[in-house]
Amino acid sequence: MKNLHGMSKRNGGALYLLLRLFTEVRPGEVVTAFLLGLNIFLLLTAYYIIKPVREGLILGGVGAEGKSYLSAVIAVLLVFVVKAFSSIASRVSRQKLISRVTVFFISNLVIFYFLSLSSISQKMLGLIFFVWMGIFNVMVVAQFWGFANDLYSEEEGKRLFPLVAVGATCGAFVGSQIARWLVGPIGLYEMMLVSAGLLLICTGLTLVIHKRETRCPGRELKSMQKEPDEAEKPLVRGGGFQLLFKRKYLIFLAFFVLLLNFVNTNGEFFLGNVVTERAMEAVDTGMAGGLTVDEFIARFWAGFYRYSNLLALLIQLFIVSRIFKWIGVRTSIFILPVIALGGYSFIAAGASLMLIHWVKVAENGTDYSLMNTTRHALFLVTSREEKYKAKAAIDTFFHRAGDVFSAVLVLLGTAVFSFRTESFAVVNVCLVLIWIVVAVLLFREHKRLTPDT
Numbered sequence: 001m002k003n004l005h006g007m008s009k010r011n012g013g014a015l016y017l018l019l020r021l022f023t024e025v026r027p028g029e030v031v032t033a034f035l036l037g038l039n040i041f042l043l044l045t046a047y048y049i050i051k052p053v054r055e056g057l058i059l060g061g062v063g064a065e066g067k068s069y070l071s072a073v074i075a076v077l078l079v080f081v082v083k084a085f086s087s088i089a090s091r092v093s094r095q096k097l098i099s100r101v102t103v104f105f106i107s108n109l110v111i112f113y114f115l116s117l118s119s120i121s122q123k124m125l126g127l128i129f130f131v132w133m134g135i136f137n138v139m140v141v142a143q144f145w146g147f148a149n150d151l152y153s154e155e156e157g158k159r160l161f162p163l164v165a166v167g168a169t170c171g172a173f174v175g176s177q178i179a180r181w182l183v184g185p186i187g188l189y190e191m192m193l194v195s196a197g198l199l200l201i202c203t204g205l206t207l208v209i210h211k212r213e214t215r216c217p218g219r220e221l222k223s224m225q226k227e228p229d230e231a232e233k234p235l236v237r238g239g240g241f242q243l244l245f246k247r248k249y250l251i252f253l254a255f256f257v258l259l260l261n262f263v264n265t266n267g268e269f270f271l272g273n274v275v276t277e278r279a280m281e282a283v284d285t286g287m288a289g290g291l292t293v294d295e296f297i298a299r300f301w302a303g304f305y306r307y308s309n310l311l312a313l314l315i316q317l318f319i320v321s322r323i324f325k326w327i328g329v330r331t332s333i334f335i336l337p338v339i340a341l342g343g344y345s346f347i348a349a350g351a352s353l354m355l356i357h358w359v360k361v362a363e364n365g366t367d368y369s370l371m372n373t374t375r376h377a378l379f380l381v382t383s384r385e386e387k388y389k390a391k392a393a394i395d396t397f398f399h400r401a402g403d404v405f406s407a408v409l410v411l412l413g414t415a416v417f418s419f420r421t422e423s424f425a426v427v428n429v430c431l432v433l434i435w436i437v438v439a440v441l442l443f444r445e446h447k448r449l450t451p452d453t
Contacts, residue, residue, distance in 0.1 A: 024159045024321070032209060033220045036148055037167030038109050038228040039205040044168050046198035047137055048175025048305060050109075052298040053188045054133045055272075057126030069411070070127065071265070071403030074134035078397045081135055085143075086240045087391045092390070094150060095210040102203045105136050109196040116189035134400060140199075142395035145376040147206070149387040151213055154450070158329055162321035166372040169309060169316040172368060176305035179298075188298065190343060240393035243386050249449060250390050252442040253378055254398040255405040256333070259435040260371070261402030263340055266428050267363060269410055270356050270421050272348070275300050304357065311365030320370050329377045330446040333439045339363060348425035356421070373384050378442075381449045 025033060026356040088098050112132075116124055148164060159262065182191050244250045282288040288296045323332055343359035379391050409427060413419035419427075 024325075025163060028157070029160060032151065032212060033163050035205060035209050035212070036151075036164045039167070040141075040144055040164060041167035041171035041174075042198045042202050042205070043140060045175035045178070046195040046202070047140075048172050048309070049179045049182070049191050049198075050133070050195045051137075051305065052176070052179045052302040053191055054130055055297055055301040057122065057188065057294065069407045070130055071134065071400060071407045072129075074131055075397060075400040075404045077131065077135060078138075078400050081139065082240050082389075082393045082397055085139070085392050086325065089388050094147060095207060097388075098147060098206050099203050101143060102140060102206070105140060106196045106199045106203075108136070109130060109192045111200075113189050113192050126174055130265055134403070135276070135396070138396040138399050139392070142392045143378070143388070145395075146388040146391050147209075149376065149379050149382075149391070150384060151209075152380070156379055157380040158324055159321075161373050161377050162316065162324060163375075165320065165369070166313075166316050168372065169313040169369050171308065173309035173313050176302055176309050180302035180306065188294070240389035240391075243390040244393050246440055247386075249321060249445040250382070250386065250394070252438060252445055254376075254394045256435070256438050256442050257375065257394055258398045258402045258405075259431060259438060260336070260367070261399050262405045263344075263373030263402075263428050263431050263435060264363065264367060265403050265406035266358070266409060266424060266431075267344070267360050269406065270424060271304075271360050274356065274421075285404065304361070307361045308364040309368060311361060312368035315369040316373070321372050323370065324373075324377075329374055330443050330450075332370060332374045333378075333442060335367050336363070337432055337436045339366055341429065341436075344425045344428040344432065348422050348429055350422065356386060378446065381446070 085101070088100070092100070098430070112125070112129055116122075146442075148161070152160060178194075179191065182194070244254060275297060279288070279293045279300070282296060283293050291299065323335070340363055343363055347359055349356060379387055382390065409424070413424055413427075417423070
C-alpha cells in the first residue's frame with residue numbers, strides 16, 4: 001500500500017491523467033479519491049438495484065397515497081436510529097462504525113429474501129421493506145459522506161468531491177439499468193441478494209481506505225489538523241440533534257434539506273399516482289406485455305431512474321467541478337431551486353404524464369449530481385462530530401421529515417381539498433420560494449464561516 005501511495009504521488013500514472021479530465025486532482029490524491037469513488041459507485045449500484053423493487057411492492061400494494069403516509073413512520077423511527085448511531089459512534093472507531101452498520105443492513109436483505117419464501121403476505125412484506133428502505137438508503141449514504149468529509153480538508157473536498165460523486169452518479173445509472181434487466185429474469189426478491197453482495201464489497205473497500213489513510217507516512221487528517229491515530233478513536237459523546245441545534249449554520253442546512261425533499265417527494269407523488277393508474281389500465285386492457293401491475297410499475301421506475309441518472313452522470317462528469325470552480329459551493333445551492341421553480345410552474349399551467357416525467361427527470365438529475373455534491377461539501381466547514389452525527393441527523397431525519405410534510409399535504413389535498421395535479425404543483429411553487437429564502441440564509445452563514453473562500 002505504501003508503494004502504491006508513493007508511486008501515485010510521483011507520477012499518478014494513467015489513472016491520474018484520466019481523473020484530471022473531470023476535476024483538479026493532484027498525484028498524491030489519486031488512489032484514495034478513486035477508491036472512494038468506487039465505494040460509492042457500488043453502494044449506489046446496490047441501492048438502485050432494489051429501489052425499483054421497493055416501488056413495485058409498495059405501489060402495487062397500497063398505492064401512491066399509502067406510500068406517502070408511510071413516510072411518517074420512517075421519520076419517527078429515524079429519531080431512534082440517529083440516537084443509536086450517535087451512541088455507537090461515541091464508542092467505536094469510524095471504520096468499525098461504518099462496517100457494523102453496513103453488515104447489519106446486509107443481514108436484513110438476506111432476511112427479507114427468506115421472508116419472501118415464507119407464508120407472509122406480499123403486501124405486508126412490501127410495507128416492511130418500504131419502511132426499511134427509507135432508513136437504509138439515507139443511513140448508508142450519510143455515513144459514507146461523513147467518512148469522506150473526515151478524510152479531506154475544505155480545500156481538498158471542494159476539488160475532489162465532484163470526482164468522488166462521479167462514482168455515485170455512475171452507480172445510480174448502472175444500478176437502475178441492471179435492475180431493468182433483472183426484473184424479469186430473476187424476480188424481485190432475488191435482486192435483494194445481488195445488492196447484499198455488492199454491499200459486502202463496500203465494507204471491504206471502507207477498510208482498505210481507512211488503513212491507507214491512517215498508515216501512509218506523513219498523511220494527516222487535514223480536515224481536523226490532527227494526527228492519523230485520531231481516526232482510530234471514537235467520537236466525543238453527544239447526540240446528533242444536540243449538536244445540530246447548537247449552530248445556526250446546521251439549522252439552516254437542516255431546513256434546506258427538509259424543503260428540498262418536501263418539494264421532490266411531492267413531485268414523486270404526482271408521477272407515482274399517474275403511473276399506477278396507467279399500469280392498471282395497461283394490465284386490464286392486455287397492453288402490459290404479460291407483466292403484473294407490480295412488475296409494470298417496477299419496469300417504468302427502472303426506466304425513469306435510468307434517464308434521471310444518465311442526466312445526473314453527464315452533469316457530474318462535465319459540469320459540477322466547473323460550477324464549483326466558477327461560482328463556488330455556496331452559490332451552487334440556488335441552481336436546483338431555480339430549476340424546480342420553472343418546472344413546477346409549467347406543471348401548474350397544465351399537467352400531463354410526459355411533462356411531469358421530464359420535469360422530474362431534470363429535477364432528479366440535478367439533485368443526484370450537483371445538489372448532492374453541494375450538500376455534502378457544505379459539511380466540510382463543520383467539526384468531526386458534526387460530520388458524522390449532525391450530518392446523520394440532517395441526512396436522515398430532516399430528509400425524511402420532508403416526506404412527512406408531503407404525506408400531510410397529500411392527505412389534505414386528496415381527502416379534504418380534492419386537489420388535482422395542477423393544484424399540488426402550485427403548492428410546490430410556493431414551497432420553492434420558501435426554499436430559496438432558506439438558501440439565502442444558508443449562503444450568508446456559510447460566507448461568515450469561510451469569508452476568504
